[in-house]
Amino acid sequence: MDNVKNEIRTKAPAPGGVVPFTFPHFDHFQLPSGLEVYLASIDRGPLVSLHLACPAGAWHDSPAKAGRATLVAELLDEGTEDYSAMEIAARVDRLGGFLFSQADWNTSWLSISLLSQHLAAGLELLAHIVDKATFPAGEIERLRQQRLANLQTRASQPSALATDAVAGALYPGTAYGQSPLGTSDSVQALDRNSLLSFYQQHLNPQGSSLILTGDLDLVAAKAAIENAFGGWVGGEPRAAAPIQGRDREETRVIVVDRAEAAQTTLRIAHPSVPRTHSDFGSLQVLNSLLGGKFTSRINLILREELGITYGASSSFSSRLGPGPFQVAADVETAGVGIGTEKILAELHRLQDESVGEEELQDTKTYLLGVFPYSLQRIDGLASRLADLGVASLPDDYFDRQLEIVRNLEPTAIQSLARKHLRPTRMTIVAVGPADKLEPQLEGFGPISVVAPQEVLEAGNVPT
Amino acid sequence: MSTVSSARFPIERHTLANGLQVVLQPDTSLPLVAINLWYHVGSKNEVPGKTGLAHLFEHMLFQGSQHVGKNDHFRLVQQVGGVANGSTWFDRTNYYETLPAHCLSLGLWLESDRMGFFLPALDSEKLENQREVVMNERRQRVDNQPYGRAFERLNETLFPASHPYHWPVIGYMDDIAAAEQEDVEAFFRTFYTPDNAVLTLAGHFDPDEALRLVETYFGPIPRGLARPEVDATLPDEMLGQVVTLDDDIQLPRVYMAFRLPTFGEPEWYSADLLSAALTGGKTSPLYRQLVYERQIAQDVSAFVLPTELAASFVVVATGRPDTDLAELEEIVHGAIETVASGKLRSADLARARNKLVTSFSDQLQALDDRADLLSLFTTYFDEPQRITSEIERYLGQSAEDLASVARDRLTPEKAVTIRVIPR
Numbered sequence: 001m002d003n004v005k006n007e008i009r010t011k012a013p014a015p016g017g018v019v020p021f022t023f024p025h026f027d028h029f030q031l032p033s034g035l036e037v038y039l040a041s042i043d044r045g046p047l048v049s050l051h052l053a054c055p056a057g058a059w060h061d062s063p064a065k066a067g068r069a070t071l072v073a074e075l076l077d078e079g080t081e082d083y084s085a086m087e088i089a090a091r092v093d094r095l096g097g098f099l100f101s102q103a104d105w106n107t108s109w110l111s112i113s114l115l116s117q118h119l120a121a122g123l124e125l126l127a128h129i130v131d132k133a134t135f136p137a138g139e140i141e142r143l144r145q146q147r148l149a150n151l152q153t154r155a156s157q158p159s160a161l162a163t164d165a166v167a168g169a170l171y172p173g174t175a176y177g178q179s180p181l182g183t184s185d186s187v188q189a190l191d192r193n194s195l196l197s198f199y200q201q202h203l204n205p206q207g208s209s210l211i212l213t214g215d216l217d218l219v220a221a222k223a224a225i226e227n228a229f230g231g232w233v234g235g236e237p238r239a240a241a242p243i244q245g246r247d248r249e250e251t252r253v254i255v256v257d258r259a260e261a262a263q264t265t266l267r268i269a270h271p272s273v274p275r276t277h278s279d280f281g282s283l284q285v286l287n288s289l290l291g292g293k294f295t296s297r298i299n300l301i302l303r304e305e306l307g308i309t310y311g312a313s314s315s316f317s318s319r320l321g322p323g324p325f326q327v328a329a330d331v332e333t334a335g336v337g338i339g340t341e342k343i344l345a346e347l348h349r350l351q352d353e354s355v356g357e358e359e360l361q362d363t364k365t366y367l368l369g370v371f372p373y374s375l376q377r378i379d380g381l382a383s384r385l386a387d388l389g390v391a392s393l394p395d396d397y398f399d400r401q402l403e404i405v406r407n408l409e410p411t412a413i414q415s416l417a418r419k420h421l422r423p424t425r426m427t428i429v430a431v432g433p434a435d436k437l438e439p440q441l442e443g444f445g446p447i448s449v450v451a452p453q454e455v456l457e458a459g460n461v462p463t
Numbered sequence: 464m465s466t467v468s469s470a471r472f473p474i475e476r477h478t479l480a481n482g483l484q485v486v487l488q489p490d491t492s493l494p495l496v497a498i499n500l501w502y503h504v505g506s507k508n509e510v511p512g513k514t515g516l517a518h519l520f521e522h523m524l525f526q527g528s529q530h531v532g533k534n535d536h537f538r539l540v541q542q543v544g545g546v547a548n549g550s551t552w553f554d555r556t557n558y559y560e561t562l563p564a565h566c567l568s569l570g571l572w573l574e575s576d577r578m579g580f581f582l583p584a585l586d587s588e589k590l591e592n593q594r595e596v597v598m599n600e601r602r603q604r605v606d607n608q609p610y611g612r613a614f615e616r617l618n619e620t621l622f623p624a625s626h627p628y629h630w631p632v633i634g635y636m637d638d639i640a641a642a643e644q645e646d647v648e649a650f651f652r653t654f655y656t657p658d659n660a661v662l663t664l665a666g667h668f669d670p671d672e673a674l675r676l677v678e679t680y681f682g683p684i685p686r687g688l689a690r691p692e693v694d695a696t697l698p699d700e701m702l703g704q705v706v707t708l709d710d711d712i713q714l715p716r717v718y719m720a721f722r723l724p725t726f727g728e729p730e731w732y733s734a735d736l737l738s739a740a741l742t743g744g745k746t747s748p749l750y751r752q753l754v755y756e757r758q759i760a761q762d763v764s765a766f767v768l769p770t771e772l773a774a775s776f777v778v779v780a781t782g783r784p785d786t787d788l789a790e791l792e793e794i795v796h797g798a799i800e801t802v803a804s805g806k807l808r809s810a811d812l813a814r815a816r817n818k819l820v821t822s823f824s825d826q827l828q829a830l831d832d833r834a835d836l837l838s839l840f841t842t843y844f845d846e847p848q849r850i851t852s853e854i855e856r857y858l859g860q861s862a863e864d865l866a867s868v869a870r871d872r873l874t875p876e877k878a879v880t881i882r883v884i885p886r
Contacts, residue, residue, distance in 0.1 A: 008572075008679060008680070009530055009576070009580075010530050011530075012531075012539055012569060012572060012573075013568035013569050013572050014568075015543060015563075015565045015566050015568075015569065016564075016565040016566075016567070016568065017565055018494075018563070018565050019494030019563070019564045019565055019667055020494065021493075021494050042492075043492060044492070044828040045471070045824045045825075045827055045828055046824055047821070047824050047825060047828070085745065085755075086745065086746055086751075086755075089744060089745035089746045090746050090810070092744070093744060093746055093810070093813070093814035093817065093818070094813075094814075094817065095817070096816075096817030096818050096820055096821040097818075097821065098818070098821065113821070113825070114821060115820070115821055115824070142755070142758060145758065145783070146754075146758075146761060149713075149714060149761050149783050149784060150761065152713040152714070152784065153609065153712070153713050153714055155713060156609040156710075156711045156712050156713060157608075157609060158607055258711075260711065261607055262602045262606035262607040263599065263602035263603060263606070263607040265607075293541055294537045294541065294547075295534060295537045295538050295541050295542075300534060303596055304533070304534055304592065304596075305592075307591070307592045307593070307594075307595030307596050307599070308595070308599065309596070309599050309603075310596055310597075310599045310600035310603050310604075330599070330602070330603040330607070331599070332595075332598070332599050332602065361542075362538070362541065362542035365542055365543060365544050366541045366542060366543075366544050367544070368544055369543055369544005369545060369562075369563050370544050370545070370546060371544075372493050372494060372495055372563075373495060373544075373546060373561055375493065376493065376495070376828065376829035376830055376831070377828045377829050378828065
């Protein structure tokens with residue numbers, strides 16, 4: 001092999017000229033009703049993606065009425081003043097569309113994706129459903145029974161048990177203290193009046209956003225929006241009750257005992273900041289380095305060095321209230337002690353040591369480079385625009401955010417870690433066989449052992 | 464009804480002297496390039512006792528090669544803002560990365576280094592590490608999941624022990640634990656050769672320049688030797704079985720499967736369209752009867768697997784806490800019988816077709832999905848253009864075609880049934 005060939009093989013090739021990227025142009029305006037509209041025409045084929053995001057998330061539920069927002073969202077397309085549940089579905093069928101109505105922590109979503117030739121019909125259907133839902137008693141009962149059965153299945157889903165245990169431990173007595181799906185008791189207790197009043201108070205144009213992306217003629221789309229949504233009016237948005245996470249004085253351990261579990265589902269968490277916190281963007285850089293990508297510190301140690309997991313990750317949640325910071329890994333049971341120790345050590349290390357220039361630079365170029373990747377699909381762009389609407393962020397937010405990432409210094413990461421990570425005051429949740437977990441975890445803090453069924457009932461997680 | 468036009472997706476095809484097939488699909492809408500490499504090898508190429516080797520091998524291919532260090536594949540991709548992964552299936556293994564367009568060479572260098580120079584970097588420590596990782600993957604996805612072993616059991620029942628679809632893609636725990644370095648080496652030598660691969664690029668590049676780079680990096684890799692034939696003889700005697708499993712679950716669930724001709728045969732498309740007609744959406748006959756009207760099921764779905772030795776038509780229905788699974792099964796058989804006797808409602812066929820047309824456009828949006836489909840149609844059918852024409856094979860299916868596949872393939876005596884009940 002001659003030298004030139006050799007060089008081609010032995011050295012990673014240098015990058016070519018950068019192809020510039022700019023965030024796709026979008027229009028943002030408000031209808032007289034207060035509805036915020038985001039519109040972007042991008043060419044990804046003959047499709048449009050329509051989303052209506054209303055400030056009616058599970059964080060608007062009181063603990064006693066947990067599950068209300070998600071049930072209301074599911075019921076939206078189960079009957080309107082003009083159509084039955086089946087008639088709505090048949091209309092969607094004829095359009096070849098896919099309709100979703102569901103709620104997450106922040107938002108109720110009513111979405112449809114379809115061929116762009118059906119844009120006007122899709123908009124009319126969304127507007128009709130959100131404005132004229134009737135919540136028929138029979139449909140409420142049907143979905144209630146389905147929900148109750150669904151809640152029962154959480155008893156054998158290790159990730160659901162872990163999520164519910166973290167929620168109960170970090171956020172007792174608040175909307176974040178149980179699943180957005182509610183508990184058996186709270187779902188049993190929801191009556192039609194309560195669902196209707198949530199619908200009337202929270203699903204209104206003010207505070208809501210309508211997002212359209214894809215194969216759009218902007219002039220025609222604006223006319224179709226005004227035509228479909230012009231008649232939708234309503235009152236002021238209602239704020240959610242303030243949520244305060246429970247901060248601890250020391251680390252504690254909750255073991256959810258599944259004696260026969262083939263593996264242990266591990267979560268290490270504490271309450272953190274809302275999506276709208278000014279550090280939220282910078283924290284994504286810290287998180288990416290810590291546990292947000294394959295080559296992050298935690299994944300490389302637990303997976304590629306120790307081989308005790310298929311993958312370990314960390315996250316700051318993008319809730320409008322103070323959601324959790326959390327490390328998550330499904331770990332072979334014999335490795336839970338060492339895994340926990342290594343994870344906590346990495347949290348300490350971010351506070352104690354400055355991040356190397358090269359590691360930080362790699363993380364920044366990763367985050368900047370993958371940004372356009374999230375815009376390959378029209379619903380990817382829609383979810384970026386929805387983020388602006390849901391969290392009331394300025395239109396130039398993403399440009400500014402990318403600039404913040406570019407300029408972040410190693411010392412800033414260390415300050416962020418000191419300000420936002422609390423490695424000596426964590427809640428460790430391990431779902432697995434208690435007899436094998438207790439000896440491994442007792443050194444980290446006081447241990448409580450609970451049964452899966454207890455975790456599913458709000459208020460039964462030790463706090 | 465609008466369908467996808469092929470003019471929208473210009474495609475170039477080339478074959479290198481060493482047999483590597485190359486598909487180029489330029490698209491400048493984003494400053495990205497998707498690189499997608501299919502090797503025509505999967506769990507079907509394993510033998511009993513060494514199951515899971517294809518998938519374990521996929522993991523090993525991320526452990527570095529002669530000029531790439533252990534964690535460097537992901538590190539080099541992620542540090543330029545790229546994403547990478549791979550996946551293993553019964554019939555194929557794919558490797559892919561989506562990179563900023565100016566890093567195309569990097570991706571080609573990485574993929575060609577592991578195609579041409581993998582063995583010098585293989586060692587027992589890496590193998591030991593990834594065996595542990597894969598055993599944890601199996602625990603996470605299969606053994607520690609409710610209903611986790613049901614699908615495995617379904618294929619064990621539908622295909623005899625000698626057939627390559629009998630065992631799960633991820634393999635059995637004991638086999639994964641026993642995999643040796645010689646197994647990995649032999650697998651590489653046999654199957655990881657340019658003449659057993661399709662390389663697709665979709666995105667922002669100049670096709671002439673891209674082809675030149677592909678030739679530079681992959682051209683020198685030698686072609687492989689003959690690969691062993693897979694024995695896919697399929698006797699009929701196993702059909703009609705009912706197996707009951709107990710599991711740590713709350714709701715009973717039934718899995719029903721029927722054998723079908725291979726992916727690509729006309730009957731396969733009839734069956735796939737039929738699965739969408741039976742369960743795709745609230746108005747579909749099975750959802751309506753089971754979930755909406757009688758409320759004896761929590762959910763119901765049906766799908767057809769795109770597999771090349773034989774395919775299967777699968778229906779999965781989860782009961783409510785007190786549901787008798789036999790009643791669910793009877794209604795499923797009844798709904799298929801309705802189709803067989805020519806009584807499928809025209810609205811159900813129309814819905815399935817309308818939604819397919821939307822889904823076809825949808826799955827061509829993203830560069831990485833599109834590149835994967837181009838590799839798929841090239842690997843199985845030597846015809847990348849099917850990314851735009853495949854929809855016609857569905858739209859060409861008539862109600863009588865659906866009735867005919869229901870009559871010939873989906874009768875109760877040909878079903879294999881797995882009932883999973885709470886322990």
